[in-house]
Amino acid sequence: MKTEVIRENISEAAELIRRGALVAVPTETVYGLAGSGFDEAAVERIYEVKGRPEVKPLSLMVPGPEAFEKCCTEVPEAARTLAARFWPGPLTIVLPARPEIPRVVLAGGSTVGLRCPDHPLTLELLRQCGLPLAAPSANPSGEPSPKTAQQVLSYFEGKIEAVIDGGECGIGRESTIIDLTRAPYRILRQGALPERDIAAALGERMRIIGLTGGTGTGKTTALDSLRDMGALCLDCDDVYHELTETSAPLREALERRFGSVYGPDGKLERKKLGEIVFSDPAALSELNAITHSFVNEEIKRRLRSHAMQGGTLAAIDAIALFESGADRLCTETFGVIAPRELREARIMAREGISREYARLRIEAQQPDEYYVERCTGILENSGTKAEFAAKCTAAFTEVINDGRKEGLPQGTLL
Known part of the structure; x- marks a missing residue:
């Protein structure tokens, strides 16, 4: 079998997927090895071609948040919030799986990861084939994740039906995976999207x-x-008092501006600081600017x-x-x-x-x-x-x- 390189004819790739074939697809992170997420035989081939242990579940690529109800039994508001902010993009959201999802995708578990890739060709493929795609990175287990179609071919020429050549992937790092099945939410894999951005969006x-x-x-x-x-x-006020005892950067900022206002015990000498600022409006204004900045960041x-x-x-x-x-x-x-x-x-x-x-x-x-x-x-x-x-x-x-x-x-x- 010769692996076909597809550059424009996405309908051909969609037909291959519907027939149970494997097609490598571009995303904004790395290339993925895709097959129908509802086809057990296709999913088993993904495990076989990659040499991936079947105890490791696969995530599903989907065209957008509308796939939540199709694939998941429960969809918390947090999932909709993150999908609205970061999809298409490098975030995989783990939720309770519907019984229609093949057990081989879940690796015996009860949850499924969903991801909406930020690449126009793969989004068009998802729309045309009308199926979620099981799609781990398109590399043999243990090898570097591919950023180009040529790298995919170096791994899987003759082993998969096709690769969609969408150019070089921009990020070159896998998606971040977050488990939203219960609180507290957990980052299962830190990838291209920082946890700080996720927490801020929530x-x-x-x-x-x-x-x-x-x-x-x-x-x-x-x-x-x-x-x-x-x-x-x-x-x-409580946050400020805590920071005066625990924050080295705040202490450095205060002493840089007001001198030695901390005692030998490491505690802020409030009376000494007060004598400096309460008779000097400009100094008080500077103190407020420093403390407000640190307090707001901690908040x-x-x-x-x-x-x-x-x-x-x-x-x-x-x-x-x-x-x-x-x-x-x-x-x-x-x-x-x-x-x-x-x-x-x-x-x-x-x-x-x-x-x-x-x-x-x-x-x-x-x-x-x-x-x-x-x-x-x-x-x-x-x-x-x-x-x-x-x-x-x-x-x-x-x-x-x-x-x-x-x-x-x-x-x-x-």
Whole structure:
């Protein structure tokens, strides 16, 4: 048998696939060795030609997300999110397989990997043959994956029916494989698509609620309501204090600008730093720029991690939500406000200070109008703690159940 080289006649390749033949196909990563994913004999030939152990399952090439229902029993929203972002492209998504998928494809397992290749000739082949294609890399097991049709021929001339010559593959590295059958999601093979990009795409579809407001308004109660609803709750002040103790790059940045502000025990000397910045507005502005940058990067890292755990809801609590730019990490922002006399009483009771000092604390912060103008929602805390908690839960539930809200812009969490 002579292996045919096909350059334009994709309908011929589709007919070969339908007849049970093997055709090597180009993708954006490497060439794949393709046969009908519904033809057991064709799949068994793939294992034989490659010398691939039959305990290793095969993924299926598909034309797009419409193949999920054809091949899988369960399709989580995370799968649709990743397909919308990265297909066609170097990502294989593993999901529970339908019983119609031959056992030989699954290697005795219950899941199947789906991938939509980013190459026009192979996409056209998938459309014309109307079948998912079992298609591992077109190389004998243990040999380098081929980037050209000529490399495929050097491996399989006379052993397969045809190769579609689509030129040299641009990436030359296999797809990344992610298992979405259960949370936490797992990267089974790190390939051409970085895990960070995958986690960011999932995170950008989460509901991320920003909370802000002055001292004594009740932000803690609002945050507790979100925590009870299953949200990852991130307090920017807590994150900052953690970073001052754990982040060498933050320490380096602070000491480069403000000198020796860390003590012999490795802890930030806050009083010493405060003496430098609170009498110098320019220095305070520089401190805020440094800390906001590090805190926001850590917030993004934690949001990406939460998304890979299957999380769909998060909250960011920050007094300086807008000044820091953390509002850009949120799908909604809520300002928490309260009558002044109630705020004074709460601060006095909590911190054991005088009414005069409590009043000065409040006057040094943003007025209610600041939050009304900037936030997408306002939560007024003028009753009991239980009443306010119920109000928060109702407001957050309404937001979460509103399916019309778009996610964050692409790349926000990178």
